[in-house]
Amino acid sequence: MQPATRCLRVALPRVHRAPRLVRSLGTQAPETSGNSSPRTTSFGFKIVPEDEKESLVKNVFDSVASSYDLMNDASSLGVHRLWKDSLISTLRPGRKGPLRCIDVAGGTGDIALRILDHAREKYADRETTVEVVDINGQMLKEGFRRFKKTMYHNTPQISFHEANAQELPPSQFADNTYDLYTIAFGIRNCTSIPDVLKEAHRVLKPGGTFACLEFSRVNNPLLSLAYDQYSFTMIPLLGTILAGDRASYQYLVESIRKFPPQPEFASMIRDAGFTTGKDVDGGAWTDLWGGIACIHKAVKI
Numbered sequence: 001m002q003p004a005t006r007c008l009r010v011a012l013p014r015v016h017r018a019p020r021l022v023r024s025l026g027t028q029a030p031e032t033s034g035n036s037s038p039r040t041t042s043f044g045f046k047i048v049p050e051d052e053k054e055s056l057v058k059n060v061f062d063s064v065a066s067s068y069d070l071m072n073d074a075s076s077l078g079v080h081r082l083w084k085d086s087l088i089s090t091l092r093p094g095r096k097g098p099l100r101c102i103d104v105a106g107g108t109g110d111i112a113l114r115i116l117d118h119a120r121e122k123y124a125d126r127e128t129t130v131e132v133v134d135i136n137g138q139m140l141k142e143g144f145r146r147f148k149k150t151m152y153h154n155t156p157q158i159s160f161h162e163a164n165a166q167e168l169p170p171s172q173f174a175d176n177t178y179d180l181y182t183i184a185f186g187i188r189n190c191t192s193i194p195d196v197l198k199e200a201h202r203v204l205k206p207g208g209t210f211a212c213l214e215f216s217r218v219n220n221p222l223l224s225l226a227y228d229q230y231s232f233t234m235i236p237l238l239g240t241i242l243a244g245d246r247a248s249y250q251y252l253v254e255s256i257r258k259f260p261p262q263p264e265f266a267s268m269i270r271d272a273g274f275t276t277g278k279d280v281d282g283g284a285w286t287d288l289w290g291g292i293a294c295i296h297k298a299v300k301i
């Protein structure tokens with residue numbers, strides 16, 4: 001099945017239901033897998049049929065899109081901005097010349113904007129480009145709106161595309177195309193992490209960099225306890241107060257706990273064909289704030 005995609009440069013995306021892509025390849029922690037019963041996966045702490053997760057996740061982001069930035073700032077006390085800055089400063093886009101980048105699950109445009117700003121401000125680079133890809137038209141609309149206020153609007157440096165990270169249409173996202181693939185706080189929402197990684201590997205050029213910013217595993221037991229207390233009580237509460245939506249924010253917190261710990265995710269990245277550093281903090285990954293978030297970097301050889 002070829003998913004429909006849409007490229008946005010000057011027009012707001014017409015919002016429509018995301019193409020329903022049902023695949024039966026690897027899945028994120030399948031809980032059962034019998035011959036007759038459907039394959040299942042986690043949706044937060046719930047177990048759901050694998051082919052339902054995509055629409056459930058879509059409902060979450062449809063619901064949170066308009067309040068996403070406010071909630072993100074409120075629930076992380078603005079720290080997500082620092083983490084995104086850390087991602088960009090480790091990548092240093094523009095340092096070795098203009099890059100062709102793809103930012104997947106990038107609806108808010110946050111990472112794309114930082115890439116372009118960094119390249120321009122540090123290296124006077126106005127040729128780096130970012131293609132923002134997201135499965136959700138509402139989230140893309142938010143990103144597009146943000147870019148409208150910037151100098152990049154209506155330039156070849158930025159474009160927005162509706163597509164599934166697990167199945168990027170090869171006609172639009174060809175093999176060996178990008179120098180840099182980024183995905184921030186997006187991969188844990190995808191039904192099949194192996195499929196996302198496989199696609200990342202396919203579209204990157206040999207020598208290209210894969211970089212993922214994601215919530216991860218806190219190793220210090222005291223910090224972990226405090227973080228659990230905060231996130232399971234405050235974030236759903238803030239969701240209720242600021243967005244009138246407790247359930248979506250409850251899902252976001254739960255989905256963080258279901259995401260594989262750092263060494264397991266590093267191993268999945270290698271399974272997709274990438275090379276990483278050693279399985280230690282500062283090697284295959286870099287913990288931020290004790291592992292509350294984490295940057296994984298890898299190279300396609």
Ligand SMILES: C[S@@+](CC[C@H](N)C(=O)[O-])C[C@H]1O[C@@H](n2cnc3c(N)ncnc32)[C@H](O)[C@@H]1O
Nearest residue numbers: 105106107108134135136139164165184186189
């Ligand atoms: C938590 S938001 C992160 C947005 C942005 N990267 C940021 O850091 O501000 C997660 C995004 O992942 C997108 N997403 C979820 N599943 C996806 C999939 N299978 N393919 C592409 N995007 C997906 C959602 O629509 C949402 O925009």
